[in-house]
Amino acid sequence: MSDVTTLATVWLDGCSGCHMSLLDMDERLIELSSQFELVYSPLVDRKTFPEQVDVTLVEGAVASEEDLSKIRKIREHTRILVSLGDCALTGNVSAMRNTCGPGPVLMRVYQENADVQRQVPRIGVPELLARVRPVHEVVPVDVFVPGCPPSAETIYQVLSELLAGRVPTLGGVAHFG
Amino acid sequence: MTEANIRTLTIDGVDISARADQTILEAAREHNVDIPTLCHIEGLSSVGSCRLCLVEVKGARRLLPACVTQVEEGMEVTTHSPRIDRYRTMVLEMFFAERNHVCSVCVANGSCELQSLALRLGMTHVEIPYRYPQLPVDASHPRFTVDQNRCVLCTRCVRVCSEVEGANTWGVMGRGGHSMVITDLKEPWGDSETCTSCGKCVQVCPTGALFEKSHVGSKAPKHPEFLPYLRIMREGEQA
Amino acid sequence: MSRTITIDPVTRLEGHGKITLRLDDAGVVQDATFHVTQLRGFEKFCEGRPFYEMPNITARVCGICPVSHLIASSKACDAILAVRIPPVAANLRRILNLAQLVQSHALSFFYLSSPDLLLGMDAPAEERSILHVARSHPSIGADGVALRQFGQRVIEILAGRRIHPGWTVPGGVNEPLSEEKRDQLLGMIPGAVAAIQRTLTWFLGSIEKFSAEIGVFANFPTLFMGLIDDRGLAEYYDGALRVIDSEGNIIAGELDPAEYASYIGEAVEPYTYMKFPYYKPLGYPGGTYRVGPLARLNLAGRCDTPLADEEWRRFREMSARPVLSSFHYHYARLVEMLHATEKIEALLADREILDRHVRASASVNNAEGVGVAEAPRGTLIHHYRVDENGLITWANLVIATGHNNAAMNRGILQTARHYVQGDEVKEGMLNRVEAVVRTFDPCLSCSTHAMGRMPLTVELRAADGTLLREVRRG
Numbered sequence A: 001m002s003d004v005t006t007l008a009t010v011w012l013d014g015c016s017g018c019h020m021s022l023l024d025m026d027e028r029l030i031e032l033s034s035q036f037e038l039v040y041s042p043l044v045d046r047k048t049f050p051e052q053v054d055v056t057l058v059e060g061a062v063a064s065e066e067d068l069s070k071i072r073k074i075r076e077h078t079r080i081l082v083s084l085g086d087c088a089l090t091g092n093v094s095a096m097r098n099t100c101g102p103g104p105v106l107m108r109v110y111q112e113n114a115d116v117q118r119q120v121p122r123i124g125v126p127e128l129l130a131r132v133r134p135v136h137e138v139v140p141v142d143v144f145v146p147g148c149p150p151s152a153e154t155i156y157q158v159l160s161e162l163l164a165g166r167v168p169t170l171g172g173v174a175h176f177g
Numbered sequence B: 001m002t003e004a005n006i007r008t009l010t011i012d013g014v015d016i017s018a019r020a021d022q023t024i025l026e027a028a029r030e031h032n033v034d035i036p037t038l039c040h041i042e043g044l045s046s047v048g049s050c051r052l053c054l055v056e057v058k059g060a061r062r063l064l065p066a067c068v069t070q071v072e073e074g075m076e077v078t079t080h081s082p083r084i085d086r087y088r089t090m091v092l093e094m095f096f097a098e099r100n101h102v103c104s105v106c107v108a109n110g111s112c113e114l115q116s117l118a119l120r121l122g123m124t125h126v127e128i129p130y131r132y133p134q135l136p137v138d139a140s141h142p143r144f145t146v147d148q149n150r151c152v153l154c155t156r157c158v159r160v161c162s163e164v165e166g167a168n169t170w171g172v173m174g175r176g177g178h179s180m181v182i183t184d185l186k187e188p189w190g191d192s193e194t195c196t197s198c199g200k201c202v203q204v205c206p207t208g209a210l211f212e213k214s215h216v217g218s219k220a221p222k223h224p225e226f227l228p229y230l231r232i233m234r235e236g237e238q239a
Numbered sequence C: 001m002s003r004t005i006t007i008d009p010v011t012r013l014e015g016h017g018k019i020t021l022r023l024d025d026a027g028v029v030q031d032a033t034f035h036v037t038q039l040r041g042f043e044k045f046c047e048g049r050p051f052y053e054m055p056n057i058t059a060r061v062c063g064i065c066p067v068s069h070l071i072a073s074s075k076a077c078d079a080i081l082a083v084r085i086p087p088v089a090a091n092l093r094r095i096l097n098l099a100q101l102v103q104s105h106a107l108s109f110f111y112l113s114s115p116d117l118l119l120g121m122d123a124p125a126e127e128r129s130i131l132h133v134a135r136s137h138p139s140i141g142a143d144g145v146a147l148r149q150f151g152q153r154v155i156e157i158l159a160g161r162r163i164h165p166g167w168t169v170p171g172g173v174n175e176p177l178s179e180e181k182r183d184q185l186l187g188m189i190p191g192a193v194a195a196i197q198r199t200l201t202w203f204l205g206s207i208e209k210f211s212a213e214i215g216v217f218a219n220f221p222t223l224f225m226g227l228i229d230d231r232g233l234a235e236y237y238d239g240a241l242r243v244i245d246s247e248g249n250i251i252a253g254e255l256d257p258a259e260y261a262s263y264i265g266e267a268v269e270p271y272t273y274m275k276f277p278y279y280k281p282l283g284y285p286g287g288t289y290r291v292g293p294l295a296r297l298n299l300a301g302r303c304d305t306p307l308a309d310e311e312w313r314r315f316r317e318m319s320a321r322p323v324l325s326s327f328h329y330h331y332a333r334l335v336e337m338l339h340a341t342e343k344i345e346a347l348l349a350d351r352e353i354l355d356r357h358v359r360a361s362a363s364v365n366n367a368e369g370v371g372v373a374e375a376p377r378g379t380l381i382h383h384y385r386v387d388e389n390g391l392i393t394w395a396n397l398v399i400a401t402g403h404n405n406a407a408m409n410r411g412i413l414q415t416a417r418h419y420v421q422g423d424e425v426k427e428g429m430l431n432r433v434e435a436v437v438r439t440f441d442p443c444l445s446c447s448t449h450a451m452g453r454m455p456l457t458v459e460l461r462a463a464d465g466t467l468l469r470e471v472r473r474g
Helices: A016-025 A029-037 A065-076 A086-088 A092-099 A102-112 A152-163 B022-028 B082-098 B112-118 B157-164 B198-206 B226-238 C051-059 C066-081 C088-118 C132-136 C136-160 C179-216 C257-263 C293-299 C306-316 C324-351 C405-419 C426-441
Strands: A006-011 A037-040 A055-061 A062-064 A078-084 A130-132 A142-144 B005-011 B014-019 B055-059 B076-078 B144-147 B172-175 B180-183 B210-212 C003-007 C016-021 C030-038 C223-228 C240-244 C248-256 C264-267 C276-279 C366-373 C378-384 C392-398 C457-461 C468-473
Touching: A006 A016, A006 A065, A016 A055, A016 A152, A016 B226, A016 C088, A029 A152, A029 C132, A029 C136, A037 A055, A055 A065, A055 A086, A062 A065, A065 A078, A065 A130, A065 B082, A078 A152, A086 A092, A092 A130, A092 C306, A102 A130, B005 B022, B005 C468, B014 B022, B055 B082, B055 C378, B082 B112, B082 C132, B157 B198, B157 B226, B198 B210, B198 B226, B226 C066, C003 C426, C016 C405, C030 C405, C051 C378, C051 C392, C051 C426, C066 C088, C066 C366, C066 C378, C088 C132, C088 C136, C088 C179, C088 C324, C088 C366, C132 C136, C132 C223, C136 C179, C179 C324, C179 C405, C179 C426, C223 C293, C223 C366, C223 C378, C240 C293, C248 C257, C257 C264, C257 C366, C257 C378, C276 C405, C293 C306, C293 C324, C306 C324, C324 C426, C405 C426
Parallel strands: A006 A037, A006 A055, A055 A078, A078 A142, B005 B076
Antiparallel strands: A062 A130, B005 B014, B055 B076, B144 B210, B172 B180, C003 C016, C003 C457, C016 C030, C223 C240, C240 C248, C264 C276, C366 C378, C378 C392, C457 C468
């Protein structure tokens, strides 16, 4: 496998906990960062996804039209796609609305639980998908990292392996939840 | 023990001897061979329903459930192979896809046999489309809750309530994908006239489907160890 | 000619947001909107869950401030149980809450905003990240990592893990504090205090570089709201809600948090998934108020810990009235970090913190429960209704960042009008529009009980839609 030098991180429909767990590597993140360039991430000001990225960590499930187009673009421009955390892997809490669907959710939030100007927002906001989906139901995924969130230690191991040129498997190493 | 009661067989290429009335699972466990199980629990009858303990037996067309298959003389059993591993993982994926198992927010997170099996068998995601059924939670009992979303229909609750407590409160209704464990004639658990509130069902439930309300947040909420002990005590009385 | 500029995504903040600016023919910004583009729907999909699961479920609203949700949720559950939890349990929850504050403020200040504060708003975009700060200013980077780690370690030691921990349960907490852990926690305090003081020194030394930004970063009169205790001091766990105006007059001195629905309403706008809470007596949008560090420091009579009190006085010297510029959220965050750290120490020093009885037991005694606490970003409200068996029938969450929504939108307009002008749109101009949002440290996942993020493209289009110029960032 050719060298891994560029890393991207993305959050879809999640809570950012997986990214926080990444930061929970504390100073080890700073140390590791000498081995790669963070080319796209909520933590940096790059605004367009680069043409080619070696590794992209994806947190969160696919829940809106925007998530969908985003993840497809990311897959196209990424060599190794890592589903990070239970939301990306299984839908997890983000998918809990699948038993009732987006309609009742919108009614509860914007009609029932609002006092004035009750309406469902539609301008400049993406439509919610009928079903929240795990990432691999939409694009092929190369590495699956369970956990809600995966521990900082697990993420450190995953990154270290990838930077060393190996594709890790987390089966038997990390569990859901 | 007479000679007629011993059977010799091989498990994963190793010669072992077992009693004639033993199952492959019992024989394997006695010889420290590890076969994953879910519906099986020491102290209750076996039903072979979860299919996690499937093993290869030379000469048999299909994989056989080790917990309900009796040993036979000369049997050649394989407990792990790529084929078996694939089937076990498929079975596990089906469990996760059938109902709503959100490990992260489950009361049994960290102490769940389904979750542990996923870890043990290296299952990190589910390829089968999730069903997302709408299933109820019955919290009418003062001490216990039953959450159908987390049930895997192992029927341990049914069996322990029948075989050990004798109350027969738990039963199974419906067929196939519509099966559900119910209390009495599908009445709220809190209204049950047969339930003795002994809590045995809660202790043997492998997931967060049956749970003791006051144990929320506890790191070790379930204690099924009473089961083999009770079995011995009762058999001792009968002897 | 008139045109629309879209900043998509807003980076270095938590969640998904984009900004649209509409310019008139003269190139003056007429309108600015902040679109939050994701929604998960906790208020609906929690229906049917047993109420005692809500802390664990609502923790997943946010990975930065799960503890805030754990605590507000547990308090709502306490109300459903109709219990008064043991005092030591309340204090243990307090420590957890304060540690959350330190960790989250450290994230906001160092990881998200320090690139702007240290390297300048016009610094090249590729240099504006914590990883670069760690290289260009290694000791500051180390302090940032250490302070976030401090907060996270306190949470980990108390509650078992850093993100989405358990431990906080309806009725109290799960496990008492051991002497060993108490000593371990106390040992961590001096290092944290020193790091915060170092940070205050360099930050205050550089603040005059930002006098222009201070002038226009959401700098306008609003009400301020937050929890206060019976001494009128900032309270993060319990207390009553107070509302003051921009002159410092107390509009409402002691509001019962459980009755929030009588004085806080929520409005919807069609362009964002985030709602707009407002102070009902003044209607929408007149009843716009701000919450969070700036509000809390404006509300407080003083700080009840010595070092923070000194800093608080210095903060208030900036203005005889409440401090109005949202730029000073950054400053307020540092003061709060100091306050929180000192308070943690004080709570740990109390012998009774080791008390073993940490949980009250009961079953469902109320059909409704409200839990209110101060999260890092402001007042957080959890409101549940349950059936007789304790299954959730309805839920409402009013999230800290949401309270600031109206102020953020106004702030973007104010900043954009000052910096974005004419035909040429420089990258640093747009960064400033984002930077004003960053001062609020919004938690957009929280505020829509959802989250997301977006990339940034600026398109200059003529009135007929023809693309004139495209500016891409990054």
